[in-house]
Amino acid sequence: MFNAEVKRKLEAGETVFGSFFKVDSPQIAELYGLAGFDFLIVDAEHGCFTHGQIENLIRTCERVGMSTVIRTPDAAEANILHVLDSGASGIQVPSLRSAAEVEEVIHRAKYWPIGSRGSARGCRAGGYGTMPDYEARANAETLVAVHVENREMVEDIEALCAIEALDVLFIGPGDLSASYGHPGNASHPDVTAAIDRVIEVARGRKHLGTVVANAAQLEAYAARGVRYFAWLNDLGLMRSALNAAAANFAPYRDGAK
Incomplete structure (x- = not known):
């Protein structure tokens, strides 16, 4: 009882488009789906969500044909278990520093024989006990993405690519810039060299993802084999739309008209 379309599309060689999602608003989630997005990355690392709110956002995304990937706060077992039991299409885990x-x-x-996730067929993801093949489906269809956002993960890239059940390496240019000692400067040669290294080693072995803010960034990364894109986030998109709307007011301020 989960939408596995984002993983299916990646495995079929397609490009998928999502956005980070930081506010508890099913209405805005629906608008993303109606606009044609493939998935949302619900940001439980930097956003403020309860387990119940995340489950309702997953339901909402399913209604408009979107997959839901949850950026967990960390790699804690409970955080991974809750969102997957709620029916998330996958997880995207930050702050890791090694292949181990x-x-x-x-x-x-993952469930046995791949992992040791606790079995609970009565959860929402398992159709509340109505899916006898649930564990096998979950193992095959659940997307696992991890952030490559620090020097240690870049240096361990060969080992990361050897992990069979890992689907997506998500490049985080902002955090990489801080890790390499150039915070906020993702165009510094040290940072671009690190990104180049990840793409060079992982391309064709793992799906690659990153965040983009404009068409030029999208085109440049797509040309290098990146297929899993996060287009900014809900707050950034709303801020831009609101700023554009407010710009229309400027001629009417302070008695200008």
């Missing part, structure tokens, strides 16, 4: 830590994420996200 990623192996632990896989272990917590």
Whole structure:
């Protein structure tokens, strides 16, 4: 009882488009789906969500044909278990620093024989006990993504690519810039070299993802084999729309007209 379309499309060689989602608003989630987005990354790392709110957002996304990937606060077993039991299409785990830590994420996200996720067929993802093949489906269809956002993960890229059940390596240019000592400067040669290294090693072995803010960034990354895109986030998009609307008011301020 979960939407696995984002993983199916990636495995079919398609490009998928999402956005980070930070506010508890089913209405805005529906608008994303109606606009044609493939998935949302519900940001439980930097956003403020309860388990119930996340489950309702998952339901909402399913209604408009979108997959829901949850950026968990961390790699804790309980955080991974809750969102997957609620029917999330997958997880996107931040703040990892080695392939060994990623192996632990896989272990917590997958059922036997791949991992040791606690079985609970009565959960929402299992159709409340109505899916006898649920564990096998969950193992095959649940997307697992991890952030490559620090020097240690870049240096461990060969080992990351060898992890069979890992689907997406999500490049985080902003955090990489801080990790390499150039916070806020993602165009610094040290940072671009790190990104180049990740793409060079992982392309064709893992699905690659990143966040983009404009068409030029999208085109440049797509040309290099990136297929999993987050277009900004809900708050940034709303801020831009509101700023554009408010610009129309400027001629009428302070008695200008």
